Amino acid sequence: MNIVVLGAGAWGTALAIAAARLPGDPHKVTLWARDAAQVAAMRAARQNTRYLPGIALPAALLLAGDESPWPAAALADAGLVVVATPMAGLRGMLERLSGHPSPVAWLCKGFEAPREGDGAPGLLGHEIQAAVAPGLKTGVLSGPSFAQEVARGQPTALVAASAHAEVREALVTAFHGPSLRIYANDDAVGVEVGGAVKNVLAIATGLCDGLALGLNARAALITRGLAEMTRLGLALGARADTFMGLSGLGDLVLTATGDLSRNRKVGQLLAQGLSLQQAVDSLGHVAEGVYSARTVVQRARLLGIDMPISEGVVALLDGRLQPAQAVAALMGRDPKEETL
Ligand SMILES: NC(=O)c1ccc[n+]([C@@H]2O[C@H](COP(=O)([O-])OP(=O)(O)OC[C@H]3O[C@@H](n4cnc5c(N)ncnc54)[C@H](O)[C@@H]3O)[C@@H](O)[C@H]2O)c1
Numbered sequence: 001m002n003i004v005v006l007g008a009g010a011w012g013t014a015l016a017i018a019a020a021r022l023p024g025d026p027h028k029v030t031l032w033a034r035d036a037a038q039v040a041a042m043r044a045a046r047q048n049t050r051y052l053p054g055i056a057l058p059a060a061l062l063l064a065g066d067e068s069p070w071p072a073a074a075l076a077d078a079g080l081v082v083v084a085t086p087m088a089g090l091r092g093m094l095e096r097l098s099g100h101p102s103p104v105a106w107l108c109k110g111f112e113a114p115r116e117g118d119g120a121p122g123l124l125g126h127e128i129q130a131a132v133a134p135g136l137k138t139g140v141l142s143g144p145s146f147a148q149e150v151a152r153g154q155p156t157a158l159v160a161a162s163a164h165a166e167v168r169e170a171l172v173t174a175f176h177g178p179s180l181r182i183y184a185n186d187d188a189v190g191v192e193v194g195g196a197v198k199n200v201l202a203i204a205t206g207l208c209d210g211l212a213l214g215l216n217a218r219a220a221l222i223t224r225g226l227a228e229m230t231r232l233g234l235a236l237g238a239r240a241d242t243f244m245g246l247s248g249l250g251d252l253v254l255t256a257t258g259d260l261s262r263n264r265k266v267g268q269l270l271a272q273g274l275s276l277q278q279a280v281d282s283l284g285h286v287a288e289g290v291y292s293a294r295t296v297v298q299r300a301r302l303l304g305i306d307m308p309i310s311e312g313v314v315a316l317l318d319g320r321l322q323p324a325q326a327v328a329a330l331m332g333r334d335p336k337e338e339t340l
């Protein structure tokens with residue numbers, strides 16, 4: 001299969017490596033970066049030293065960039081196109097891919113930030129696609145996965161979600177192998193909501209751990225966070241069981257507790273007293289929860305959904321509450337039934 005990965009950050013690079021080294025009938029994998037200097041550096045070092053240092057690129061992995069801004073030749077015979085940019089780049093990528101005949105899948109996890117002058121709230125990936133490239137056959141690859149571990153070949157399970165069987169099958173063919181299991185799911189909405197909301201919740205657990213509130217508090221945040229993620233997903237048309245799967249509970253547990261998480265790190269840095277700007281600047285990678293949190297809350301409010309943990313994260317990011325006040329606001333809520 002010919003696979004083109006558009007975007008050479010940590011995650012795009014890790015998945016391109018994983019696909020290129022699958023045993024059996026080899027895939028032809030092309031990794032494209034918009035920055036020609038980055039491609040030149042990757043060619044010279046056979047590593048992505050900026051985003052995934054210390055991991056060798058397989059000899060078979062092709063790097064595209066000289067033909068920047070767009071790898072038209074590789075795309076022409078692609079059996080699968082993978083958009084590996086952050087949410088901020090997805091709209092532009094889908095606009096350019098509009099009319100492309102082969103399956104397209106994105107890896108980003110979040111809501112698009114609201115667009116200036118638009119007045120509308122930010123969108124999930126499938127909503128952006130419906131607006132800008134309705135004819136594309138698309139899906140999303142998600143689930144608990146730190147790029148470094150996938151690149152090293154450590155066991156990982158992901159979910160390939162799409163309403164189109166052809167897209168699910170293309171993703172399984174492209175990535176399923178001895179160290180990467182790909183489960184198929186037709187609930188792309190639920191998978192996208194899980195991936196977006198878990199990042200916001202990971203900021204909350206990072207804050208909780210940074211303030212040394214204890215393991216009880218962290219477990220409570222994860223569990224009640226899963227409830228609010230599920231409430232939003234159901235209101236947006238997802239299925240409840242999706243939130244018990246890899247892209248819901250699985251990714252929430254990983255991101256909320258794993259120290260490789262950038263979103264969790266943001267919460268920890270805020271707890272140390274850093275400003276949001278200082279925290280974001282220190283990462284060197286995108287932390288999608290920072291950009292999605294306001295939209296999560298805005299969409300929930302429009303739907304009449306209560307999301308107190310996400311509300312607390314937004315108040316913190318906006319500087320309306322200090323870390324200790326955000327905790328007090330959550331704990332000071334009235335008693336309620338333990339339901340969704
Ligand atoms: N890193 C992980 O472990 C991981 C795992 C699963 C999912 N994700 C998700 O994948 C997405 C990408 O994350 P990452 O870790 O690769 O990010 P990263 O910060 O490592 O790299 C981002 C890459 O995207 C490029 N980029 C940024 N804006 C762009 C645009 N508008 N157009 C084209 N390219 C653009 C940057 O140049 C860079 O190469 C995020 O949504 C993230 O939540 C990441």
Ligand SMILES: O=P(O)(O)OC[C@H](O)CO
Nearest residue numbers: 143144145260261262263
């Ligand atoms: O490092 P984070 O917080 O962006 O999380 C990375 C992945 O989404 C975990 O599945």
